[in-house]
Amino acid sequence: xxxxxxxPRIVAFFCSWxxxxxxxxxxxxxxxxxxxxxxxRLMCSGRIDPQFVLCALADxxxxxxxxxxHPGDCHYAEGNFKTFRRYxxxxxxxxxxxxxxxxxxxEWISASEGERVKTVINEMVERIRALGPLDIPGRFAAxxxxxxxxxxxxxxxxxxxxxxxxxxxxxx
Amino acid sequence: MDKPKIGFYWxxxxxxxxxxxxxxxxxxxxxxAAVDLVFWPVALDFKKEDVLAxxxxxxxxxxxxxxxxxxxxxxxxxxxxxxxxxxxxxxxxAQLGGIPGLANQFSRDSILNYVYDGAPTVxxxxxxxxxxxxxxNNRTLTLPEFRSVVRTLEQIVHVDYxxxxxxxxxxxxxxxxxxxLTGKLPPPGxxxxxxxxxxxxxxxxxxxxxxxxxxxxxxxxxxxxxxxLCFLAQGVVCMGPATRGGCEALCPAANMPCTxxxxxxxxxxxxxxxxxxxxxxxxxxxxxxxxxAVLAGIPDPVGTFYRYALPASLLRFSxxxxxxxVKETL
Numbered sequence: 034x035x036x037x038x039x040x041p042r043i044v045a046f047f048c049s050w051x052x053x054x055x056x057x058x059x060x061x062x063x064x065x066x067x068x069x070x071x072x073x074r075l076m077c078s079g080r081i082d083p084q085f086v087l088c089a090l091a092d093x094x095x096x097x098x099x100x101x102x103h104p105g106d107c108h109y110a111e112g113n114f115k116t117f118r119r120y121x122x123x124x125x126x127x128x129x130x131x132x133x134x135x136x137x138x139x140e141w142i143s144a145s146e147g148e149r150v151k152t153v154i155n156e157m158v159e160r161i162r163a164l165g166p167l168d169i170p171g172r173f174a175a176x177x178x179x180x181x182x183x184x185x186x187x188x189x190x191x192x193x194x195x196x197x198x199x200x201x202x203x204x205x
Numbered sequence: 206m207d208k209p210k211i212g213f214y215w216x217x218x219x220x221x222x223x224x225x226x227x228x229x230x231x232x233x234x235x236x237x238a239a240v241d242l243v244f245w246p247v248a249l250d251f252k253k254e255d256v257l258a259x260x261x262x263x264x265x266x267x268x269x270x271x272x273x274x275x276x277x278x279x280x281x282x283x284x285x286x287x288x289x290x291x292x293x294x295x296x297x298x299a300q301l302g303g304i305p306g307l308a309n310q311f312s313r314d315s316i317l318n319y320v321y322d323g324a325p326t327v328x329x330x331x332x333x334x335x336x337x338x339x340x341x342n343n344r345t346l347t348l349p350e351f352r353s354v355v356r357t358l359e360q361i362v363h364v365d366y367x368x369x370x371x372x373x374x375x376x377x378x379x380x381x382x383x384x385x386l387t388g389k390l391p392p393p394g395x396x397x398x399x400x401x402x403x404x405x406x407x408x409x410x411x412x413x414x415x416x417x418x419x420x421x422x423x424x425x426x427x428x429x430x431x432x433x434l435c436f437l438a439q440g441v442v443c444m445g446p447a448t449r450g451g452c453e454a455l456c457p458a459a460n461m462p463c464t465x466x467x468x469x470x471x472x473x474x475x476x477x478x479x480x481x482x483x484x485x486x487x488x489x490x491x492x493x494x495x496x497x498a499v500l501a502g503i504p505d506p507v508g509t510f511y512r513y514a515l516p517a518s519l520l521r522f523s524x525x526x527x528x529x530x531v532k533e534t535l
Contacts, residue, residue: 079486083478087519104491115486118496122485126477126506129310131524169520172527175534176353180279180361 041161043070044089045098045154048078050108051143052100058147066151067158070098078102079112083123086137093170096136096161098153103141113141135160136167209265209386212244212256213295214285216278217305217355218271222296223247225372232379239386240265244285253281256288264289266385268368272298272305272516273356277349286362291385293397297371297466299358300396301476302516304371306355309515309522310507312529313353353530354522355515367396371466371513374452398451400471406450407457409435418489422502425462436462442509447473447480466513475519477510 047053053074059066075081078101086097099120101113117139124134138157142149215223229236243264244251267289273279286292297303308316322329337350358364368381381397384390391397404410413435423440430436436443436457444465445457456463469476488499503509511518 083482084473084475084519087475087478091519091521114491117493118485118488118490118500119482121493121496122481122500122503122506125500126481126510129505129507129523130520131526131528132520167524168531169524169527172524172531173521175530176522176527177360178530178534179350179352180356 039166041067041069041095041158042093043096043098043154043157043161044094045070045072045100046075046078046081046085047072047100048080048102048108048113049074049076051102051106052078052140052150054144055100055142055146055150058144059150062147064147064151066154069158069161070154077107077109077112078116079107079109081116081119083119083126086123090132090136090167091169093168095164095167096138096157098157099137099139100142100150100153101139103143106143132167133164136164208239208241210243210263211240211382212242212264212267212285212289213247214244214267214269214281215247216269216271216282216299216358217274218296218298218303220247222270222298222372225296225370225375225378229375229378232375236379236382240382253284256284259288261287262290266291266293268293268295269358270295270299270372272302273358273361274305274308274352275349276352279352279361282358282362291365292358292362293381294358294364294367296373297369297468297513299364300367300369300517301468301514302355302357303466303513306357306514306516307508307512309354309526311523312526313351317351354526357517360516365393366390369396369398369449369467370452374455376453377451396449396468396471398449398467401450402470403445403448403450403452403454403463403467407435407445407454409433409457412438414438417487419484419487419499419502420489421499422484424502430460432460442484442503444476444480444510444512446483447476464512465510468514468517476514477507477518480510481506 047056053072056072078099081099089097099116101116102108104113107113120139123137127137128134140153142153213226226233242249244256267285269282269285269292273282294300298305302309317334321327321334322332335348335351337348339346366381368377370377377398404413412433417437419440421440422442425441428441430441431439441462443462445463447469448463448465449467449470452467465476465480469479473479485500488496490496490499507515516522
């Protein structure tokens with residue numbers, strides 16, 4: 034995709050108790066940060082199903098940012114550890130699937146660290162900008178053009194609806 | 206009245222699904238008494254021309270097994286779709302991509318380079334590659350095109366029902382055919398197997414602990430496995446929690462863990478991600494290097510979590526294959 038107007042599109046999953054509250058604080062404090070992140074609030078980073086991460090990427094996100102409470106501070110005691118373990122495996126899975134590991138980032142940000150939200154988001158946007166578009170939908174389309182251009186008889190099926198896995202915001 | 210006409214076809218598959226039909230044993234006599242088998246290349250001498258000669262929609266149902274990798278398979282799938290009222294994806298490869306679908310980690314070039322040059326048993330001094338067209342003694346020879354990725358049947362044609370398994374069990378096959386013959390069909394698009402996780406039907410279910418913790422992952426060929434205890438409780442990766450039941454828990458009964466051939470239940474979109482989630486979260490460690498050390502016990506995440514379902518997964522194929530395709534189209 035050589036679109037000159039391309040801007041990084043990042044989906045962020047923030048836990049309600051720490052990182053989302055920190056993002057609120059960043060807003061109230063009028064910190065300015067890059068507008069490329071769509072934040073989705075979850076009750077706990079432990080709620081982040083790896084399907085959410087893969088679905089965001091498959092639907093066109095260039096990166097995924099996960100924010101949770103610092104180790105030991107999880108409102109539900111163990112949720113952020115579960116996320117951390119899944120995250121380590123997701124990175125290996127993505128590497129095997131040709132997706133650079135630094136497109137998915139996990140950060141612990143407590144409710145008082147509004148400044149940190151700004152820094153992390155700005156860093157993430159710059160990192161994704163340097164990596165360029167991921168554009169998995171475009172890759173699907175490019176690969177599937179080989180079956181579209183063959184016989185008239187060959188039709189693509191209606192793709193499975195995957196959207197109910199991740200909230201609507203991804204498509205914004 | 207004419208008996209309903211049934212066909213079987215195979216795409217990229219090992220032949221095990223064909224074997225599963227033969228495994229119906231005496232039941233096959235009951236089935237062939239009720240239907241006319243009009244197309245089954247592995248067993249009957251009907252050709253593509255015979256299918257072309259049939260009126261559209263004249264077959265009651267066609268069972269297609271195997272993933273789709275070549276242009277010929279696409280053409281046959283489309284042809285059979287036109288000739289048949291119902292298309293049933295038969296087995297894990299047709300439903301999810303199956304074992305051949307694991308090739309979606311590698312580019313077409315790297316696959317062809319290995320098979321026609323790199324493999325230790327191959328001598329190919331001229332580095333010949335198969336091509337879709339070549340001239341020989343004034344004859345034109347053609348081959349189907351080898352596509353850039355493996356696809357599920359549903360990614361090529363509309364599929365009415367799915368029969369899961371590697372291969373589907375005789376019980377599921379007979380109940381599917383009986384449902385077709387009696388018209389007692391579930392909603393279109395259904396998978397013709399119970400919509401519960403395998404754990405629910407596993408004879409070892411009672412020994413599944415409430416809290417599972419993995420201090421290490423053990424691999425089946427390096428482990429002496431207890432024949433009654435839940436595999437997960439033994440630290441062995443078992444895909445049961447993320448896999449649909451209906452197989453009568455054949456593998457656990459033979460003291461082997463589930464590898465996931467029945468695919469996910471209807472509530473799960475990506476079988477591999479769901480299993481990754483469940484297993485990784487239960488690792489008994491908190492520090493980065495300890496977590497990584499335990500997770501290293503699963504040396505091949507894609508091959509473990511997506512053994513049968515890579516082309517049907519959210520990511521479908523390696524992004525590297527995609528970027529090569531994007532470059533070609535520019």
